[in-house]
Amino acid sequence: MSQDIAIIGVGMHPWGKWGRSFVEYGVKAARDAITDAGVDWRDVGFVSGGATIRNGYPGQVAGATFAQALGWQGAEVNTSYAACASGSQALAAARTKILAGDCDVALVVGADTTPKGFLAPAGGYRPDDPDWVRFYLGITNPTYFALYARRRMDLYGDTEEDFGLVKVKNSEHGFTNPNARYRKKFTLDDVKASAMVADPLRLLNVCATSDGGAALVVCSLDYAKRLGKTDAVRVSAISTVTPTFASAIVEMPDIATDSAAAAGIEALRFREALPRKAYEQAGVGPEDVSVAEVYDLSSALELDWCEDLGFCERGGAAQLLREGATRLGGRLPVNPSGGLACFGEAVPAQALAQVCELTWQLRGQAGDRQVENAKVGITANQGLFGHGSSVILTR
Amino acid sequence: MSEKPIKPAIEGWFSDNNGSPHLLGSRCTSCGTYYFPKTDSYCRSPLCDSESFEEVPLSRTGTVWSYTNACYAPPAPYVAADPHVPFTIAAVSLEAEQMIVLGQVVEGVDVADLTVGDSVELVLEPLHETEENVVVTWKWRPIAGAAS
Numbered sequence: 001m002s003q004d005i006a007i008i009g010v011g012m013h014p015w016g017k018w019g020r021s022f023v024e025y026g027v028k029a030a031r032d033a034i035t036d037a038g039v040d041w042r043d044v045g046f047v048s049g050g051a052t053i054r055n056g057y058p059g060q061v062a063g064a065t066f067a068q069a070l071g072w073q074g075a076e077v078n079t080s081y082a083a084c085a086s087g088s089q090a091l092a093a094a095r096t097k098i099l100a101g102d103c104d105v106a107l108v109v110g111a112d113t114t115p116k117g118f119l120a121p122a123g124g125y126r127p128d129d130p131d132w133v134r135f136y137l138g139i140t141n142p143t144y145f146a147l148y149a150r151r152r153m154d155l156y157g158d159t160e161e162d163f164g165l166v167k168v169k170n171s172e173h174g175f176t177n178p179n180a181r182y183r184k185k186f187t188l189d190d191v192k193a194s195a196m197v198a199d200p201l202r203l204l205n206v207c208a209t210s211d212g213g214a215a216l217v218v219c220s221l222d223y224a225k226r227l228g229k230t231d232a233v234r235v236s237a238i239s240t241v242t243p244t245f246a247s248a249i250v251e252m253p254d255i256a257t258d259s260a261a262a263a264g265i266e267a268l269r270f271r272e273a274l275p276r277k278a279y280e281q282a283g284v285g286p287e288d289v290s291v292a293e294v295y296d297l298s299s300a301l302e303l304d305w306c307e308d309l310g311f312c313e314r315g316g317a318a319q320l321l322r323e324g325a326t327r328l329g330g331r332l333p334v335n336p337s338g339g340l341a342c343f344g345e346a347v348p349a350q351a352l353a354q355v356c357e358l359t360w361q362l363r364g365q366a367g368d369r370q371v372e373n374a375k376v377g378i379t380a381n382q383g384l385f386g387h388g389s390s391v392i393l394t395r
Numbered sequence: 396m397s398e399k400p401i402k403p404a405i406e407g408w409f410s411d412n413n414g415s416p417h418l419l420g421s422r423c424t425s426c427g428t429y430y431f432p433k434t435d436s437y438c439r440s441p442l443c444d445s446e447s448f449e450e451v452p453l454s455r456t457g458t459v460w461s462y463t464n465a466c467y468a469p470p471a472p473y474v475a476a477d478p479h480v481p482f483t484i485a486a487v488s489l490e491a492e493q494m495i496v497l498g499q500v501v502e503g504v505d506v507a508d509l510t511v512g513d514s515v516e517l518v519l520e521p522l523h524e525t526e527e528n529v530v531v532t533w534k535w536r537p538i539a540g541a542a543s
Contacts (some may be wrong), residue, residue: 083416120470127405133432136404136472137522137532138465138482139497147486154461154511199506245441246428250460250486250495259429260493263440315402321416 005098006224006232007393009037009358013111015181015343017208025213025349026062026111027069033107037217037289038227042073044217045103048094049347050086050110051079059112062348063090066109069201074381076103084295084381085240086110087214088389092238094218104223110348111213131253142206142298144252145197149300153200156315158303160200162322164191166299167204167341169327174338176368179353181210182342204380205299208361210344214352216359233362235355237281237392243270249385271308274380274390279310282376282392286310289332290374291361293354295381296339302326305380306334309390328369336361336369354379355391362395402528408432409519409533410452411460416519417455418496418533421448421466429453430493453496459513461493464506474523474530475520485535487515501536 002309013025014096021044026049034041049062049072058065063077079090087110095107128133134143152158158244167186174180186204194203224232246258279285286309294305303317311332319328326334337343337357340350358377360366375395382388403409409418420431423444431453438445462485468475483500483515500509501520515535522532 012458026523121472123471127408127432130432133405134497135469137497138469138473138499139484140465140469141467143463143497145483147461147484150463150506151461151511196464196466198465200463245439246493248495250497255430256496257494258439259431261429261491262423262427263442 002238003099004096004234005218005360006221006229006234007216007218007355008224008227008229008232009033009035009039010359011036011215012179012353012356014179015212015215015346016221018211020113020211021068022052022059022111022113022211022213023065025211026066026109026215029111029213029215030066030070030109033215033217035356039105039217041070044075044105044107046078046094046106048073048078048080048090048096048106048108050352051081051091052112052348054115062109068193075256082240082348082387082389084350085343085383085384085387085389086348087355088238088381088391089240090239091216091218091235091352091355091391095235098220100216101106104356105217105219107195107215107217108352109215110314110352111214112346112348113211114209114346118305130231130255134253134255137255139255141252142198142201144204144250145298145301146201147250148304149200149298152300152303154345156318157317158300161188162303162318163200163205163299164188165321166296166302167191169321170296170335170339170341173328173336173369177325177342178340180338180342181344201298201300207340208344209344212343212349212353214349214356216352216355231395233359233392233393233395236394237278237390238279239274239275239281239390240387241270242272242387247303247386253384254362270388271304271380272387274388275309278378278392282394284376284392284394288376289378290322291336291358291371291377292332293337293339293357293377293379294334296341297345297382299341302334302339309378313330328371336366336371351379351381351389351391354381355393358393364394399524399527399529402530403531404522404530411519412452415455415534419451420451420453420492420519422448422451426448429494431494431496445451449524454489454491455517457489459509459511459515460486460488461511462486462500462506462509483509485509485515487535499532499534501534504537508537
């Protein structure tokens with residue numbers, strides 16, 4: 001357990017389309033996390049920011065930007081960028097700093113301000129950029145999610161109704177979450193009545209982009225003890241492993257997979273590889289997990305993640321869902337926060353928002369969303385180019 | 396179709412090959428790993444440090460790995476018709492290359508016409524028009540008579 005660090009403070013700025021600077025969301029989340037931790041801002045020795053690529057220099061130097069906004073006090077800073085996995089990498093940087101004995105308390109912050117509609121690439125004629133190429137050929141983010149979803153239907157017999165049920169479940173979970181953007185209990189009929197985006201995924205199956213901010217105050221176990229927080233929630237694993245060559249799944253934003261003609265198909269895709277390392281590091285297994293926050297970029301992807309995290313056999317996630325196992329009150333609630341279905345993604349904040357939710361769950365402070373007796377929580381999310389992150393919290 | 400001269404959407408990515416079009420990829424001369432798009436820089440296999448490649452035509456037939464469509468007009472640089480006409484998209488497995496390549500499916504083929512495992516072949520079809528040209532790209536077409 002020597003690799004553990006403690007989470008002593010969490011905070012979020014509600015998700016939405018607020019039209020303000022991402023710095024404001026980050027500062028609000030950070031101040032809440034610092035207050036929650038009961039530490040003095042001036043005692044924070046390291047500020048680790050998740051970068052946002054849509055907000056110019058301040059976004060790309062997020063660590064320093066947040067440190068300046070909160071009031072320069074001499075802390076060291078770091079900025080991490082890994083698309084939606086940015087928050088986990090920022091957390092990993094803080095953990096490394098703490099475990100190296102180089103700081104006692106660190107602040108991890110991610111916040112974003114997003115444009116409306118599809119995420120789109122920079123302009124010009126740039127065929128060397130895979131992101132540009134795929135948009136030029138008409139391939140958007142929902143295309144990839146729909147390809148995975150359709151394959152589930154043809155291989156495992158999943159139905160559009162199953163994907164709808166994920167949305168219905170998550171919308172019930174997020175209904176009372178004060179930080180969620182969409183707080184409406186959608187029905188299967190609502191999902192079916194929403195416009196088709198990328199068959200079989202409809203508008204209500206695909207996540208939106210949102211503004212939002214999330215922050216954590218983390219520290220060494222010794223420091224937590226000195227504060228009297230001996231039973232603080234712990235970060236027991238952070239996994240950010242990549243796939244092995246040759247990856248047999250076409251991943252955003254690539255137009256083609258690796259060729260396995262010479263190397264053979266990889267044994268593990270990144271979604272399977274991520275939790276494997278996380279479980280090993282934390283010394284727990286899927287059977288120990290009480291609650292999970294996974295990246296439902298589409299409703300169907302939640303089912304993929306349930307299988308990747310080992311909650312059931314490959315192809316068995318729809319059955320878990322139909323049985324009610326993954327809803328609040330079931331044996332392994334997935335996305336009690338409401339997930340991306342209720343939040344929409346605020347890229348550099350999202351992986352941290354998952355950790356905030358699990359912290360509240362493990363503390364027993366999740367209110368109407370509380371998973372009974374939650375002891376072990378796991379997150380999973382997806383970056384770009386076939387990587388992602390998974391974090392395990394224990395208490 | 397328009398009388399305008401034909402221009403490839405991306406120069407050097409595919410060849411008409413006298414009506415039997417195929418994608419142009421690279422093959423590592425050391426380990427045999429294929430690449431699409433082409434590369435001439437470094438082999439990405441962790442087992443190979445080659446920097447030498449030959450241009451090769453990729454298989455022009457394959458099987459459907461999965462499929463979907465685009466009901467909304469994608470953002471630029473996609474050049475959308477007004478109003479947008481939904482199009483079908485397939486991810487296609489190429490046997491010899493052991494790789495999956497994405498592309499649009501030819502006009503007139505709907506999601507309901509496809510199943511994972513269907514055989515498809517590569518053709519060239521218009522992507523959009525400019526003032527001067529009909530701009531073409533590769534698209535996948537179901538092979539008539541093949542099992543579906």
